Amino acid sequence: MKTINELQNEVIEEFSDFDDWMDKYQLLIDLGNEQEPLAPEYKTEQNLIDGCQSRVWLQADMEDGKVVFQAESDA
Numbered sequence: 475m476k477t478i479n480e481l482q483n484e485v486i487e488e489f490s491d492f493d494d495w496m497d498k499y500q501l502l503i504d505l506g507n508e509q510e511p512l513a514p515e516y517k518t519e520q521n522l523i524d525g526c527q528s529r530v531w532l533q534a535d536m537e538d539g540k541v542v543f544q545a546e547s548d549a
Contacts, residue, residue, distance in 0.1 A: 512545065
């Protein structure tokens with residue numbers, strides 16, 4: 475299993491392949507589209523992130539001593 479630092483470095487490397495911010499933005503959208511949808515029971519007002527232009531829900535759970543985040547956006 476990769477460490478958080480190894481995963482972080484992979485993300486940094488992937489985004490650094492692009493000079494144009496629109497390409498980075500498109501990569502971010504593509505990565506988001508690859509994620510599993512958030513379970514309906516987590517789409518609550520409590521999990522809704524304030525201040526976003528779109529509606530974004532964020533769920534955090536503790537699994538095997540690690541915090542696991544799941545999120546979904548309507549945009």
